Amino acid sequence: MDTGFLELTKLLPRWVDLENVVQHEVEARYILKRAADHWASFQSRGDSGAEETGYLVCALVDRNWERIHTGHFSQVALATRKIYAIACCFKIFFLLLESTSPAQKDACSEILDEAQLLGCLEDWSELKVALMDYLDKGAAAATNSETLPTLEPLTRVSSTCDIPQLDAPSLEEFQTKCFGAGQPTLLLNTIQHWPALHKWLDLNYILQVAGNRTVPIEIGSNYASDEWSQQLVKIRDFLSRQFGKDTSKAGQNIEYLAQHELFSQIPALKEDISIPDYCTIGNGDAPGAVDIKAWLGPAGTISPMHYDPKHNLLCQVFGSKRIILAAPEDTDNLYPHESEFLANTARIDAAQLDPETYPLVAKAKFYQLLLQPGDCLYMPPKWWHYVRSEAPSFSVSFWWE
Known part of the structure; x- marks a missing residue:
C-alpha cells in the first residue's frame, strides 16, 4: 500500500466525530462505528475484516441513496445526506484497499462526486480535498485527449442599457x-x-x-x-x-x-x-x-x-x-x-x-x-x-x- 494512501487514512473521521451525526440511526451507528474503528487501527491490524465491513458500508450507501431519492430533495434530512456522504468516503477507502489501479481510481472519483452532489461533506472538507487530489493524480487518462481552444477576449461594445x-x-x-x-x-x-x-x-x-x-x-x-x-x-x-x-x-x-x-x-x-x-x-x-x-x-x-x-x-x-x-x-x-x-x-x-x-x-x-x-x-x-x-x-x- 502506497504511503499516500496511508496518509489519507489519517484524515478519516474517528467514531467520536460521527456519533452526533448518527444519534437516531441504529443501522448507520453500527456500520459507521465498525468502519471508523477499522480504519483507526488499520496500520496496526491490516485489512483483517475489511471484506465484511466494506460490504456493510456499500449497503449503507445504497440504503441512503434510496432515501435521498424518495420524495423531494429539499425534504431530505441533513443527517441522511451526511451519512450518505461519509459512507461514500469509507466505501472509496475499501475499494482502494482492493486496488489502486487507474480504472479503480476513476470509479472512486465518481463515487466522491456523488457524495458531494447528493450528500453533505462540509464537515470533512480536508478529507474531501485530499481524496480528490489523490484520485485525480492517479486516474486513468481521458479517452479524449483533444486540446481545447483558448477563447479570444471579447471587445467591449456600446450597447443600450435601460437600468442605471x-x-x-x-x-x-x-x-x-x-x-x-x-x-x-x-x-x-x-x-x-x-x-x-x-x-x-x-x-x-x-x-x-x-x-x-x-x-x-x-x-x-x-x-x-x-x-x-x-x-x-x-x-x-x-x-x-x-x-x-x-x-x-x-x-x-x-x-x-x-x-x-x-x-x-x-x-x-x-x-x-x-x-x-x-x-x-x-x-x-x-x-x-x-x-x-x-x-x-x-x-x-x-x-x-x-x-x-x-x-x-x-x-x-x-x-x-x-x-x-x-x-x-x-x-x-x-x-x-x-x-x-x-x-x-x-x-x-x-x-x-x-x-x-x-x-x-x-x-x-x-x-x-x-x-x-x-x-x-x-x-x-x-x-x-x-x-x-x-x-x-x-x-x-x-x-x-
Missing part, C-alpha cells in the same frame, strides 16, 4: 443606490482583479483543474421546455462536446452547466474569484451565507424569464449575455406557471412577446442590457430576468439574504 450603471461603486453608494433602493444596476469595473477573467479563457486550464469531476448538465437550451433534461457528465466530456473543435458531436443539443455549486466541489477554481464585498450588505446585523453558483455553456443557452428569492449579483467572466428584466409589480402580467416547480418562471417568451396569447404582457415594462466580461448585474429579490448567452459564456452568481 455605476463604475466600481463604494459599499455606501451600493447600499444607498442599489440595495436599499431595490434598484437593479449594472456595476462596472468591480471584478477586474479576478484571475478568472484571463485564466478561464484557456479552456484547457478548466479541463486540467476540473475535467475529471462529474457535474449535472442541463440538456436543451431552456429548462421550461418539454425537451429539457439533466444528466451527470464528466466536465471533460461536456467541454469537448460544447467547445471542442468538432462541435457537431453535440448534434442539436445545447448543454449547460447551470446554477451549480461548482466552487464547493472544486476549491481550486474558487481561488480564481472572490466574493464581492457588496454581498456583505444586509438588513440584519450580521451578513448571511452567500450561495455561489456557476453558469458555463456555449452561445444560445437560455434561462427563461424567472425570479430568484434572494439578492443576486451576476458576474460575467467571459462571453456576453443579453438580459431582459421586469419588476415584481409586473408579476401578473408575465403569466407565471401554475405548477409549484415552475411557479417562479413565466410562460411568456421575453425575447419574442406574443400579446395575442398573453394580452396582459402589453402592460409590462421591460428593461434590456448586455452583460459583458467584467460586468456585474445586481438584481434585487423577485426581479424577473431572462438571460440568453450571445457567445460561449462563463458567469458566476452570488445569492444572499
Whole structure:
C-alpha cells in the first residue's frame, strides 16, 4: 500500500466525530462505528475484516441513496445526506484497499462526486480535498485527449442599457443606490482583479483543474421546455462536446452547466474569484451565507424569464449575455406557471412577446442590457430576468439574504 494512501487514512473521521451525526440511526451507528474503528487501527491490524465491513458500508450507501431519492430533495434530512456522504468516503477507502489501479481510481472519483452532489461533506472538507487530489493524480487518462481552444477576449461594445450603471461603486453608494433602493444596476469595473477573467479563457486550464469531476448538465437550451433534461457528465466530456473543435458531436443539443455549486466541489477554481464585498450588505446585523453558483455553456443557452428569492449579483467572466428584466409589480402580467416547480418562471417568451396569447404582457415594462466580461448585474429579490448567452459564456452568481 502506497504511503499516500496511508496518509489519507489519517484524515478519516474517528467514531467520536460521527456519533452526533448518527444519534437516531441504529443501522448507520453500527456500520459507521465498525468502519471508523477499522480504519483507526488499520496500520496496526491490516485489512483483517475489511471484506465484511466494506460490504456493510456499500449497503449503507445504497440504503441512503434510496432515501435521498424518495420524495423531494429539499425534504431530505441533513443527517441522511451526511451519512450518505461519509459512507461514500469509507466505501472509496475499501475499494482502494482492493486496488489502486487507474480504472479503480476513476470509479472512486465518481463515487466522491456523488457524495458531494447528493450528500453533505462540509464537515470533512480536508478529507474531501485530499481524496480528490489523490484520485485525480492517479486516474486513468481521458479517452479524449483533444486540446481545447483558448477563447479570444471579447471587445467591449456600446450597447443600450435601460437600468442605471455605476463604475466600481463604494459599499455606501451600493447600499444607498442599489440595495436599499431595490434598484437593479449594472456595476462596472468591480471584478477586474479576478484571475478568472484571463485564466478561464484557456479552456484547457478548466479541463486540467476540473475535467475529471462529474457535474449535472442541463440538456436543451431552456429548462421550461418539454425537451429539457439533466444528466451527470464528466466536465471533460461536456467541454469537448460544447467547445471542442468538432462541435457537431453535440448534434442539436445545447448543454449547460447551470446554477451549480461548482466552487464547493472544486476549491481550486474558487481561488480564481472572490466574493464581492457588496454581498456583505444586509438588513440584519450580521451578513448571511452567500450561495455561489456557476453558469458555463456555449452561445444560445437560455434561462427563461424567472425570479430568484434572494439578492443576486451576476458576474460575467467571459462571453456576453443579453438580459431582459421586469419588476415584481409586473408579476401578473408575465403569466407565471401554475405548477409549484415552475411557479417562479413565466410562460411568456421575453425575447419574442406574443400579446395575442398573453394580452396582459402589453402592460409590462421591460428593461434590456448586455452583460459583458467584467460586468456585474445586481438584481434585487423577485426581479424577473431572462438571460440568453450571445457567445460561449462563463458567469458566476452570488445569492444572499
